[in-house]
Amino acid sequence: MNFFRAMSTIKAISFDLDDTLYENHSLMITAEQQLQTYLREHYPQTQKMQPADWRSVKRRHLQDTPELASDMGELRRRTLHSGLQQCGYQDQALKKAVSDCFDYFYYQRSNFQVNKTICSLLAELAEKVPLIAITNGNVNLQQIGIADYFTHCLKASLQQPMKPHPMMFDRAATILGIPHKQVLHVGDNLEKDVMGAIAAGMQSAWYACNRKMHINHERITVLPHVKLTELTDLKKLVG
Template identity: 50%
Template sequence: MIYYKKLKPIQAITFDLDDTLYENTSVIINAERSLLEFMHNQYPATKHVAKNLWRARQKIHLLANPLLKNDMGELRRLSLESGFMELGLSGSELKTATTECFEHFYFQRSNFTINRSIHSLLETLSNNLPLIALTNGNVNLKQIGLEKYFSAYFKASLELPMKPHKAMFDAAQAHLKIPHENILHVGDNLPKDIYGALRAGYQTAWYAEDRSMQMRSEKAQLLPHVQLSNLTQLLAFI
């Protein structure tokens, strides 16, 4: 553990999810692949369109409404819907195709197993401090088996913009009713998690599950309070 700043007493911990508690890139790649296979099997017309059709639809929706960047679920739903409309679907057929593909992707997006050590860590921490999940993504906490450890779960949406915006941090603090400076946020992304949490008045711990943690290789705007080499080091704070 590397200390960059002195810590105040910690009364609660908020966690980023993707790439903090588990590696997420391969999960998304597998979910995208599974979605295409599902679409090709259920809706054969999708076999004959360019692979970038769905990305192109996302870009069109983002240009029309840049705030959609804060709600990846709604962005994907709209992109699927407009893509199927481009393929000639309408009415109930369009609604069914959009819903089935949307639900398939989000099941696969959360279709992975969390390391047993993470369960043990979160169980011990949650028995001593309130824990809250804050994510720019939209993993299904119940499906991956982590819901029971968190007293609340906030994910980015049109109402709660993505980190580094302070909206989710403020929502967590309001839920906890604990001073900002006594909450520790743990996350992998220095510009989003650490910078955002510090701006919101939180204390911060940097940990990345998906890569080697070399500060000189990161886009750091502000230093965290601590840099962890293992999430179990959080046990020192309870």
């Protein structure tokens, strides 16, 4: 561990999920590829759409409604709706296709199990302090095997802006009934997690499982309280 700031007693831990507890990028690439295959096989009129065409539809929705960047689920639903409609699906057939494809993608996006070592760590930490998840994504915690370790999971949405906005950090502290300064937020992103947590008055721990952690190679405006060498370092911090 490397400490950059003085730390207070930790009475709760909030966790980012993607790229903190598991590597997410390759999972998303695979899920996107599986969705494209599913669309071509089950909705043949979409065969005229290439992946670049779907990305263009997505960009258009983000340009028209920038706040959709905080709601990956709603953004995908709208992208599917527009793309399928563009391919000729209408009315009930369109509604059914959007629901079907969204459910398929969501299942594939969460079609993995968190490493048993991480699960054991979460279980051990949960016996000492309450844990809460704060994510900009929309992974299914039950499906990936970690739901039981968290008291709550807060997910970014149109009503709940994504990190580094303070809303989810504030809600977490309120739900836990613990002062912000006694909550440690653990995440891989030095802007969304570290800067967001510190700006909200929490403590922050930087840990990334998807890359080598060279802080001088990262975009950074605020130093974390602590850089974890291993996620198991958390056991030392909560006694």
